[in-house]
Amino acid sequence: MTAPLSQPFSIPGMLTDADAESAWIEVIRKMDETYANLVAQQVELERKNAELEEAQAFIASVLGSMTDVLIACDRDGRIEQTNPAAERALACTGRDLTGRPLRDFLDQASHAAFARLCSAALRREGGSDVELSLRGPTGPFPVAVNSTVRYDQRGHAIGLVLVGRPIGELRRAYRDLAAAHEGLKQTQQQLVHSEKMASLGRLVAGVAHELNNPISFVYGNAHAMRRYVDRMTAYLDRVHDGAGAADLAATRKELRIDRARTDVTATLDGMLEGTERVRDIVAELRRFSSEQKHASERFDMTALLRSAVTWVARAQMPDLTVVFDLPEALEIAGHPGHLHQVAMNLVQNAIDAMAGAPSKRLELHGREEDGRIVVTIRDSGHGIPDAILGRIFDPFFTTKPVGKGTGLGLSISYQLVHDHGGALTAVNHPGGGALFTLILPAAGCRQGAVQ
Ligand SMILES: Nc1ncnc2c1ncn2[C@@H]1O[C@H](COP(=O)(O)OP(=O)(O)O)[C@@H](O)[C@H]1O
Ligand SMILES: [Mg+2]
Structure with missing residues (x-):
């Protein structure tokens, strides 16, 4: 059978048009x-x-x-990469730095430290902190450097990464801070000193006031004595001149010799009393104002409180009513000078608070209970506002105008009482005025702080 003519002609093994x-x-x-x-x-x-x-x-x-300097080096210490902070610090571009040994940019003094870092990296030892001195455009500058080993993907140590913080600024800041601190300390010392001077001034004024009385007494009596002596001398002169009995009797009457004779003893007694008072005041001053730092002795708190009130209050506030409710003696062991300072501070504050008050009254109560001496000092002043009650013992806290208060009296007193194993607290009395309570271990009972 033959294929129809309309069908394409194909030879087996050959591509047809359709295949192509x-x-x-x-x-x-x-x-x-x-x-x-x-x-x-x-x-x-x-x-x-x-x-x-x-x-x-x-x-x-x-x-x-980054403000910190970053430098990546290879194992030989050649720079591979830097950050802009490093380029600025070394005053070079990254291109100029890359490939150069970092040693070239280190101060001679830091070469050994850097060599140690490189060999530590070869030994694959972890990070370490060192101080290196880099050479900048204006000279070497210290950098606190943290160095870490850099590894490749297969875990081989291939170099170092150094991250450093220039510490010149930091050092300068520390120096400024130390200078500021020193200045502050000096100012504080000056203030402490001026507080000391102020209390010394008060003490001197109080003692001068106290001494004034007996000294004027002695002075007045000395004048009287001089007059007696003059009269007696005149009489004796007449006796020595061989005056007759009638003449002598008249002179004796005229010069009031008999009166002088009886008065001399009383005048001398008065002088003696005055000088004894002066001696006592000076002894008190010695006892309560001594500066021996570590001396601890037994003394009477009642006498101390009386003297503090007398010295501070009498001269400054003559119209003050003082009520002493104190036992005959309150024996205590410690530093009398320091506790006298505490008492004077408390009395001075009370006086300041009562200035201008209609009634000026200071009450001191003291008692011994359970091996403790408890003293309360209450004034009739304006009291302490609740808002500041928690701050009055802070150093330099004062509500008084400049020149009147340093704000150190209570903080120093608190410390002194604390050093004695005691406590000092303040409240407002329900009946008005401030009430300070001073608790101290009684003599022989100083075994730790008073609660
Ligand atoms: N008896 C008081 N009555 C009222 N306020 C007081 C009394 N005692 C202390 N204060 C307050 O406590 C502050 C601190 O006292 P103080 O440390 O002695 O410093 P200064 O007397 O120099 O101010 C006083 O400024 C005052 O405001
Ligand atoms: Mg004060």
């Missing part, structure tokens, strides 16, 4: 596919590239915003 066409179509399809793959790869590559650039920009911005 489909082969072409296949080729073109493959080319399309390959092209599409290429385009996809290109897009992916561009995306990765963008990501990479972003990551690089991020790292660059991190490195750029």
Whole structure:
């Protein structure tokens, strides 16, 4: 059977037109596919590239915003990368730095330390902190450096990463701080000194006031004595001149010799009493104002309180009513000078608070209970506002104008009482005025702080 003529003629083994066409179509399809793959790869590559650039920009911005110096070196100590802070500090561009030994930028004194860092890196030893001195454009400057070993993907140590903070600024800041601190300490010392001077001034004024009385007494009596002596001398002169009995009797009457004779003893007694009072005041002053730091002795708190009130209050507030409710003696062991200072501070504050008050009254109560001496000092002043009650013992806290108060009296007193194993507290009395309570261990009972 023969094939119809309309059918294409084909020889077995030979490509027909249709075969060739489909082969072409296949080729073109493959080319399309390959092209599409290429385009996809290109897009992916561009995306990765963008990501990479972003990551690089991020790292660059991190490195750029670091204020610390960052230097990456290889195992031989050659610079591989630096951050802008390092470039600024060394006054070189990154390009100039790359490949150069870091040693070139180190002060001679730091060479050994850097060599140790490099050999530690070779031994794969962990991070360490050292101080290196880098050579900047204006000379060497100290840098506190943290050094860590850098590894490659296979875990081989390939270099060092040094991160350093210039500490010149820090040192300068420390120096300024130390200077400011020193200045502050001096000011504080001056204030403490001026508080001391102020209380010394008060003490001197009080003691002068106290001495005034007996001294004027002695002075007045001495004048009287002089007059008696003059009269007696005149009489004796007449006796020595051999005056007659009648003449002598008249002179004796005229010079009031008999009166002088009886008065002399009383005048001398008065002088003696006055000088004894002066002696006692001076002894009291010695006893309660001594500056021996570590002396601890037994003394009477009642006498101490009386003297503190007398010296501070009498001269400053003559119209003050003082109520002493104190036992005959309150024996205590400690530093009388310091506790006298405490008592004077408390009395002075009470006087300050009562200035201008209609009634001026100071009450001191003292008792011994359970091995403790409890003393309360109450005034009739304006009291302590609740808002500041918690701060009055703070150093330098004062509500008084400049020149009147330093704010140190109570803080020093608190410390002195504490040093004696005692306690000092303040409240407002329900009936008005401030009430300070001083608790101290009684003599022989000083075993720790008073609660
Ligand atoms: N008896 C008192 N009555 C009222 N306020 C007082 C009394 N004692 C102390 N204060 C308050 O406590 C503050 C601190 O006292 P102080 O440390 O002695 O310092 P200064 O007397 O130099 O101010 C005083 O400024 C005052 O405000
Ligand atoms: Mg005071």
